[in-house]
Amino acid sequence: DGTARRRRLSAAGIGRFTDLQGQTHPPVLPATAVAVGEGAIGADHVREIDAIMDKIPTAIDASVRARAEVQLAWVARELSPAGVRTAGIRLLAHLDPDGTVTDERDRKRLRGFTILPQDLRLMSKVRGYLTPALRAEMEAALPSWAAPGMNNPDDPDSPSGTVESADPAALAAAVERDTRTPGQRTHDGLQALLRASRTGVGGGRRSGDLVITVTDHELAERAGVALTATGTRLPVAELIEVAATATPHLAVFSAHTGQALYLGRGRRLASRAQRLMLFARDRGCTAPGCAAPFTRTQAHHFPDWADGGPTDIDHLGAACGRHNRSVGPRRGQWQTMILIDGPHAGRVAWRPSGNRTARRWRINQIQHAELLPGHEPQPPPLPQPRL
Structure with a gap:
């Protein structure tokens, strides 16, 4: 989560790490590490210093970067984390006042686009840092899709597609009815563009399935x-x-x-159909407590493929890579199977291996949070001995 990520970033800046050859490397932020060791600054200071150092252009001389880190660690002893951020902005302006030192390497290093988690209204904020090339591409494409009157979900008579392909009379009428803000039009235009790309509208190639x-x-x-x-x-x-x-x-x-x-609409290719069915049943990783979505899972066999397990839907379950590798007969590993009765019949269940007293099978409630609590999964009946 966010807290773990912040701790990891802080540790990466001030920690001493040993590589596979046994060589111990000094901290990336040596002056900051000293200040932390003396108790003069805290983790929030470290994160601010690390963020500022990451923004220093690559072309800046290494000795100048080192002096900048020393200065930031020094001012952090007297300032709050917010004050360090302000001081860092001024330092960056001093190092590259005209922005001419920033080069293509910095732009490629800083690029990114992240869709943040959904809130209680199921809305999602986005966070990004666009390269000039991507910005130019978006500014060239979106005006055709986000023009006034185009792709308006609130207007059934609004033309769809690009403004160049719209009927002039229909577009003019739709413009008169369009009350959306520029931001809303951009949102609707981007959605229409992605939908057209995915569905192959206008002879284009399908880019993916929803x-x-x-x-x-x-x-x-x-x-x-x-x-x-x-x-x-x-x-x-x-x-x-x-x-x-x-x-x-x-x-x-x-x-x-x-x-x-x-x-619906599933092709008869077994691997594709099975993956679709696994998603419909499991929704994500089936290991207890794991929140990994389905796109980050693998088709897990039980019994394992190496032990003769078949690739059948009733012998498959969705598992993220970490949990898929954790299945085995030894203590500390997991056993898996599909429950055949009880309120969770048809669900994949897990229990620890190597512990004869741990007989209770567990399911992952995270992926099916809408189910009523208190319904414990029922284990299948024990196999009857052969006569």
Whole structure:
């Protein structure tokens, strides 16, 4: 999570690490490490110093960078973390007042685009740092899709696609009805552009499939929240709109038993169909307490493939790479299977290996948080001895 990430970044700046050859390397921020060791500054100071040092252009001489770090560690002894940030901004302005030292290496190093977690309203903020090239691409493409009157989800008569392909009379009428802000038009234009790219509108190549799972009860009531393979929660009312235009693979489940009813628009290729069915059933990693979404999982065999386990849907479960590798017969590893009765029949269950007293099978409640609490999974009956 965010706290663990901040601790990791702080440790990376002031820690001494030993490589595989046994050589111990000094801290990346030596003066800061000394200040921390003396108790003069804290972890928040370290993060601010590290962030400032990361913004110093690559072309700046190494000796100048070292002096900058010493100065930041010194001022941090007297200032709050916010004060260090302010001092760092002034230092950066002094090192590169005109921005002429920043080069292509810095731009490539700093580039990024991150979609932040959904909030309680299922909305997502974004955080990014665009290269000049990507900004130019977006500024060239979005005006055609985000022009006034175009791709307006609140207007059924709004032209779709690019402004160049729209009927002039229909577009003029749609412009008169368009009350969206520029930011809203950009949002709607980007969504229309991505949808056209994915669905191959206009002869383009499909760029990917949108895979969603939802219960038949939620689908019938047009209420509730569906789940995509990347872990995004999507209100069912919006899912229906997406399904009508993007023809996603829609796996529908019984709201009462969790058993598969059918898999829409799935091709008969076994590997693809099995992955779609695994997502519909498991939603993500099935290991207890793991929140990894389905796109970060592997098809886990039980029994293991090396032990003769078949690649059948009733012998497969979704597991992230770490948990997939943790399955085995030794103490500290896990056993897995699909439960055959009880309220969680059909779900993948896990229990520790090498411990005869640990007979309780556990399921991952995180991926199915809508289920009622207090329903313990029931283990399958023990195999009967052969006569």
